[in-house]
Amino acid sequence: MNKFTGYRCSLCGNEYLPGQVTYTCPKDGGNLDVIPDYDFIKRKFHPEDITSRTEASLWRYLPLLTVNEPAGDSTPMHAAGWTPVFSLPRLADKLGLKHLWLKDESRNPTASFKDRASAVVVTRAREVKAEVVVTASTGNAGAALAGMSAAVGQKAVIFAPKSAPQAKVAQLLVFGAKVILVDGTYDDAFDLTVKAADEFGWYCRNTGYNPFTLEGKKTAAFEIWEWWLATHRDWHKKDSPLDNHSPLSIFVSVGDGNIISGIHKGFKDLLALGWIPTMPRIIGVQAEGSAAIANAFYDNTETITPVSATTIADSISVDLPRDGVRAVRAARETTGTYITVSDGEIIQAIAELGKMGVFAEPAGATAYAGLVKAASLGLVKGEDPVLVLNTGSGLKDVRAAMQAVQPAPIIEPTLEAVKKIL
Ligand SMILES: *Cc1c(COP(=O)(O)O)cnc(C)c1O
Ligand SMILES: [Zn+2]
Numbered sequence: 001m002n003k004f005t006g007y008r009c010s011l012c013g014n015e016y017l018p019g020q021v022t023y024t025c026p027k028d029g030g031n032l033d034v035i036p037d038y039d040f041i042k043r044k045f046h047p048e049d050i051t052s053r054t055e056a057s058l059w060r061y062l063p064l065l066t067v068n069e070p071a072g073d074s075t076p077m078h079a080a081g082w083t084p085v086f087s088l089p090r091l092a093d094k095l096g097l098k099h100l101w102l103k104d105e106s107r108n109p110t111a112s113f114k115d116r117a118s119a120v121v122v123t124r125a126r127e128v129k130a131e132v133v134v135t136a137s138t139g140n141a142g143a144a145l146a147g148m149s150a151a152v153g154q155k156a157v158i159f160a161p162k163s164a165p166q167a168k169v170a171q172l173l174v175f176g177a178k179v180i181l182v183d184g185t186y187d188d189a190f191d192l193t194v195k196a197a198d199e200f201g202w203y204c205r206n207t208g209y210n211p212f213t214l215e216g217k218k219t220a221a222f223e224i225w226e227w228w229l230a231t232h233r234d235w236h237k238k239d240s241p242l243d244n245h246s247p248l249s250i251f252v253s254v255g256d257g258n259i260i261s262g263i264h265k266g267f268k269d270l271l272a273l274g275w276i277p278t279m280p281r282i283i284g285v286q287a288e289g290s291a292a293i294a295n296a297f298y299d300n301t302e303t304i305t306p307v308s309a310t311t312i313a314d315s316i317s318v319d320l321p322r323d324g325v326r327a328v329r330a331a332r333e334t335t336g337t338y339i340t341v342s343d344g345e346i347i348q349a350i351a352e353l354g355k356m357g358v359f360a361e362p363a364g365a366t367a368y369a370g371l372v373k374a375a376s377l378g379l380v381k382g383e384d385p386v387l388v389l390n391t392g393s394g395l396k397d398v399r400a401a402m403q404a405v406q407p408a409p410i411i412e413p414t415l416e417a418v419k420k421i422l
Helices: 038-044 047-051 058-064 089-095 114-127 140-152 166-174 186-200 211-217 219-231 258-272 292-298 324-332 343-354 362-376 398-402 415-421
Strands: 006-009 032-035 085-087 097-104 132-136 155-161 178-182 249-253 281-287 338-341 382-390
Touching: 032 211, 038 058, 047 058, 047 219, 058 114, 058 219, 089 097, 089 362, 097 219, 097 362, 114 132, 114 140, 114 211, 114 219, 114 258, 132 140, 132 186, 140 155, 140 166, 155 166, 155 186, 166 178, 178 186, 211 219, 211 258, 219 258, 249 258, 249 362, 258 281, 258 324, 281 292, 281 324, 281 362, 292 324, 292 338, 338 343, 338 362, 343 362, 343 398, 362 382
Parallel strands: 097 382, 132 155, 155 178, 249 281, 249 382, 281 338
Antiparallel strands: 006 032, 085 097
């Protein structure tokens, strides 16, 4: 049984029944939104039915998900999501903010936000009885697909650019996926994957192509909602300094635009159910060298013009974003905005987060780099509550991490040498 009523094209608005389409709109190639059965959910569930659950993973949101529960329990598939939120008072001070938090997605089972998407897509793949799931990836989407597939014994094939960081390639291989490195860019790998899926009848997970990646990614919004409910019960009390606080600003790094669109979708679901009164502000951060979506946002258009992407943040290095239109809307419809940051600012952000005990890969630190810039521009200030996502672990790209720090000295094993260095 399908747990959704159909799909709606984000471009032409055309609706399709569950069996009519699989990936994008047949008319215009637009990204499809999976339509949950809102009436059913509304009738059957209340927020407390979710918040009282003990499941510490994204599967606690099963009533709001458009797939059924995966087979088996306590596999790594059940460790996706439910990531911690840390408060960062020292960084807040530096930025002139009072309320700054970071949600650490590097705690996911394969160490990036992508596990949310892959857990749900692999579950969908089992529902449609797919023999093989395939994805193009700059590394993390593949690692997540490989890891979640391994967890439930699903066959997976990954196409990645041959320039993908070693640690990510190692993950793919260790999880036992069939790994094919493409002598080309992520975009080349993407197109090849779509062709291969078509040719061999594989189920394609590609980001911004398979509608269920968004369904996984929206769970981060549900967690932010629950965290907000749990930690801010007092905000409306009489003497609370946050009595008239502005909405939560959420900073998220953007490549294809699927994470930001997923977070937007999650909050739209909650709004449609009447479970939240208003939307948070969603602020997308792109690398200057890979800013096709930010460009469209600033040009006030939904036409995404490809760029020739170059940035140290490999996970958000994208020529042609595959979920650009919804990503533009995520900021536009929530009074958010887009920020672009240089590679130097990204590296600096790795160093600053590191000193708070958070080890981010370049694309993960990009969101914080965007906040630094937004604060300097006065886009967020003072009492504004701010949540930054770290989307991936620094262990994914150790070479980039080393650029954020001074190399350690090497000394003779004597106390004299130690004294000299101190
Ligand atoms: C994929 C990824 C992103 C960007 O997500 P998009 O959906 O491509 O915008 C950001 N950070 C990390 C670590 C990622 O792996
Ligand atoms: Zn369409």
